[in-house]
Every structure is written in structure tokens, then in C-alpha cells.
Amino acid sequence: MSLRFEESQLELAHRILSAGPICDECLGRPYARVGRGWTNGQRGEALRTAHPDVGTPGTCWICGGLFDGATLWAERALQEASGIEFATYLFGVRLSPRLQEMESLFAKRFPSAEGESMKHAFNRAVGKAFEAGLPHPATVDFASPDVSFVVGLAPSSLRLHITSLYVYGRYRKLTRGIPQTKWPCRRCRGRGCTACGFTGKQYPESVEEWIAAPLLDAAEAEMAHLHGAGREDIDARMLGDGRPFVLEVCAPRRRSLDLAPLREAVNRHAMGRVEVSELSFVDRRTIAMLKGVDAAKRYRAAVEFDGPVESDRLAEALSSLCGEIEQRTPQRVAHRRADRIRRRRLVHASGETRDSCHAVIELEGEGGLYIKELISGDEGRTNPSLSGRLGVGARVTELDVLQVVSDAFPDRTRSVDNSEPLP
Ligand SMILES: [Zn+2]
Numbered sequence: 470m471s472l473r474f475e476e477s478q479l480e481l482a483h484r485i486l487s488a489g490p491i492c493d494e495c496l497g498r499p500y501a502r503v504g505r506g507w508t509n510g511q512r513g514e515a516l517r518t519a520h521p522d523v524g525t526p527g528t529c530w531i532c533g534g535l536f537d538g539a540t541l542w543a544e545r546a547l548q549e550a551s552g553i554e555f556a557t558y559l560f561g562v563r564l565s566p567r568l569q570e571m572e573s574l575f576a577k578r579f580p581s582a583e584g585e586s587m588k589h590a591f592n593r594a595v596g597k598a599f600e601a602g603l604p605h606p607a608t609v610d611f612a613s614p615d616v617s618f619v620v621g622l623a624p625s626s627l628r629l630h631i632t633s634l635y636v637y638g639r640y641r642k643l644t645r646g647i648p649q650t651k652w653p654c655r656r657c658r659g660r661g662c663t664a665c666g667f668t669g670k671q672y673p674e675s676v677e678e679w680i681a682a683p684l685l686d687a688a689e690a691e692m693a694h695l696h697g698a699g700r701e702d703i704d705a706r707m708l709g710d711g712r713p714f715v716l717e718v719c720a721p722r723r724r725s726l727d728l729a730p731l732r733e734a735v736n737r738h739a740m741g742r743v744e745v746s747e748l749s750f751v752d753r754r755t756i757a758m759l760k761g762v763d764a765a766k767r768y769r770a771a772v773e774f775d776g777p778v779e780s781d782r783l784a785e786a787l788s789s790l791c792g793e794i795e796q797r798t799p800q801r802v803a804h805r806r807a808d809r810i811r812r813r814r815l816v817h818a819s820g821e822t823r824d825s826c827h828a829v830i831e832l833e834g835e836g837g838l839y840i841k842e843l844i845s846g847d848e849g850r851t852n853p854s855l856s857g858r859l860g861v862g863a864r865v866t867e868l869d870v871l872q873v874v875s876d877a878f879p880d881r882t883r884s885v886d887n888s889e890p891l892p
């Protein structure tokens with residue numbers, strides 16, 4: 470199909486060509502929607518040929534020769550991206566203030582309803598040249614590309630961003646004393662000191678690190694963040710069907726990972742400390758979703774009393790506890806949380822004594838209920854409490870989360886095997 474221009478369009482081209490030196494790309498841009506299967510450069514060339522009597526040689530007064538550099542930018546991007554796996558990409562350009570000014574001047578002087586902006590045309594031109602140079606097929610993706618490039622013009626720079634991978638799963642933490650995420654050493658804040666043995670860490674291991682290690686290897690990445698649907702205390706286990714999480718693997722050089730063997734690798738590698746369920750890829754919005762769920766939780770607590778407690782009295786006290794619990798921010802977290810009073814419902818409480826001073830208790834409560842304080846009373850800050858009801862000091866010696874309950878999670882919450890014994 471040949472390119473056909475209407476009389477008014479040819480007249481516009483005449484005026485544009487008379488205004489100063491211009492490149493074919495910029496001359497063609499006001500006609501970007503005229504004819505199919507043509508490049509702006511070809512449109513510009515056709516219009517220039519139609520007006521042999523006008524036009525000035527020289528550097529384009531609008532883009533300053535920007536489009537001549539498209540191939541060079543594409544080559545730079547190909548170098549940056551070499552060795553990185555991706556199927557989709559996106560280019561973006563930061564125009565200099567001067568170019569922005571020229572562009573708006575051009576649009577104002579020669580308005581066209583069929584035009585394309587300098588930015589848009591340039592991003593597409595570089596993308597085309599980039600695709601042509603790739604050893605494998607890739608397509609442009611405006612919403613969530615695997616890799617994206619930002620071309621900076623003044624000063625000249627090319628920034629490559631590799632989109633993170635997001636892996637959903639549930640973890641079980643079978644050992645006490647492991648934090649969910651890596652904690653920087655309190656003394657050196659992560660730089661490394663004698664107190665932390667120069668690891669920079671407060672705890673030698675974390676759920677995050679156990680899960681991340683095999684995935685980092687497979688993805689050829691260096692950093693990962695674990696985003697959990699809430700977190701249990703460091704000394705609490707996470708049992709049942711586990712706690713939902715998203716592991717964000719930053720800047721992966723490999724992204725087509727086979728998750729089934731990686732799950733096995735995590736479970737083998739963590740040697741019974743941490744276990745993960747089936748893993749699946751999700752997008753980053755799942756993180757916000759997990760953080761937004763205020764899931765109810767079921768717990769099992771080993772409790773120690775300061776004096777003897779009979780099993781009938783325990784059962785009575787527990788059933789009378791169900792309902793609204795008023796909790797002032799616990800002393801143990803007061804240094805990092807605002808001091809306020811909140812109300813959460815305890816929906817289930819039952820248990821049995823092991824001997825006169827020990828019991829095992831199961832509880833289910835709304836998200837945010839502090840269990841240790843519900844048992845101890847936290848010196849009157851939690852009301853009612855088990856200790857208050859019994860009139861004897863009580864404290865949790867061991868705590869397990871049995872279930873994180875919500876049907877908002879991607880895999881729901883399945884029924885739970887409740888038969889695991891306390892150690
Ligand atoms: Zn130009």
C-alpha cells in the first residue's frame with residue numbers, strides 16, 4: 470500500500486519544512502496515524518520528496534538528532550541485558566528540559582490530531598532496534614515487563630531494572646528461636662562487630678534465609694525479602710498448614726524457575742527447621758493483600774502456674790474468658806509500638822492440666838490478640854486474663870501457632886491436622 474497524503478496534510482508539511490532543519494522522524498511524527506505499516510521515518514521521507522523546493526540541511530531543530538542515536542542506545546541496552554533472562558521489556562526515555570521545550574513548541578506551532586510524541590516514538594524506535602539485536606524473541610510489555618530500561622539524555626545514562634520475582638507459599642517453623650526475617654545486629658546495625666561474630670545479624674538464621682537460599686541460587690540473585698501474613702514470636706513455632714508468605718527475589722538473572730524441585734531443596738536444606746508448602750508465582754499485589762488480611766489465629770500454649778490449679782477451675786476460667794479482651798500495649802513491645810488500648814475477641818479457649826502447676830491450652834482469637842498477655846495479665850494491662858480469673862500467676866512457657874485462618878489467601882486456609890504433640 471502506498472502512502473497518500475491529503476492536500477491539507479501536504480500543506481502542513483510544507484510549513485514544517487520551511488521552519489528549519491528537521492529529521493525524517495520528526496517530519497513524519499505529525500502523521501504517525503496516516504497509512505499502516507510505515508515508519509515515521511518513511512513518512513517523513515515521502516513528505517520531503519513531495520516538497521523538493523523547501524527544506525534546510527542541518528541538525529533537526531526539534532530532537533537535535535535524538536533519533537539518529539536510537540541504534541546506539543539499543544546496542545548499549547543489549548550489552549546491559551546480556552546474560553539476563555527475560556521475555557518482555559520496556560524502554561522509557563527522560564527527555565532533557567531543552568528537548569521537552571522544543572517538543573511542546575513544535576506541537577503548538579504545527580498541531581496535528583494524527584501525531585505521536587517524541588518520547589513515544591523514541592521508545593518504540595529503540596525497542597525495535599533492541600528486539601532486532603536480541604538472540605531470542607521478546608515483546609514489549611507496558612504493564613509489567615521483566616526488564617525495563619530508562620534512557621537518560623542529560624547527562625547520558627542507561628539504567629536497567631530487573632523486575633523482582635514473587636513466589637507464594639506457606640511456611641512451617643518447626644524450631645523455636647528463629648525470627649521470620651533477618652534481623653540486623655542491634656549493636657552494629659548490620660555492619661558486623663564482635664557481638665555478632667561479624668555476621669551483622671542478631672540471630673544466626675531466619676525463616677527468610679532458609680527459604681531464600683535455594684531460590685537465590687536458582688535465580689542467580691543476591692537479595693530476597695520475605696513478606697509474611699503477620700509473624701509469630703521468635704520463640705513460637707508455626708505449625709499446622711503454615712503461614713502464607715511471598716518471597717520477593719530481587720533482580721533475578723534467571724526467572725523461569727522450576728518451583729517443585731526448589732520446594733524440595735528448601736525443605737532438605739533447612740533440615741527440619743523450616744518447611745514450605747507448594748510454591749507458585751504471583752504478582753507483587755499479593756504482598757499488599759497478605760499484609761491487609763487481619764487473620765484469626767489458633768494457638769496452643771504450654772502454661773505454668775505459680776500455685777496449684779485444679780482442672781475444673783481451669784475449664785471454668787477458660788470458658789469465662791471468651792469474648793472481648795481489652796489489651797493495653799504489652800510491656801514487652803512498648804518500646805516499638807504506640808501505647809494504646811485495643812479490643813480483640815477471643816472466640817475459643819479450652820485446655821487441660823498436666824500436673825498441678827502446668828496446663829496445655831488451645832485458643833482462637835482475632836488477629837492482633839496478644840496471647841502471652843492474655844495468660845499472664847501483663848500486670849493488669851490485659852483484661853480479662855487467665856491469671857486474673859484464676860487468681861494465680863500464670864505464664865506461657867511455650868507457644869505454637871496452629872493455624873492462620875482466612876479465606877482471603879490465594880490458597881485459602883485448609884483444615885488442619887491438630888495432632889502434633891508438644892515437645
Ligand atoms: Zn528530529
Ligand SMILES: [Zn+2]
Pocket residue numbers: 654655656657658659660661662663664665666667669670
Ligand atoms: Zn554486630
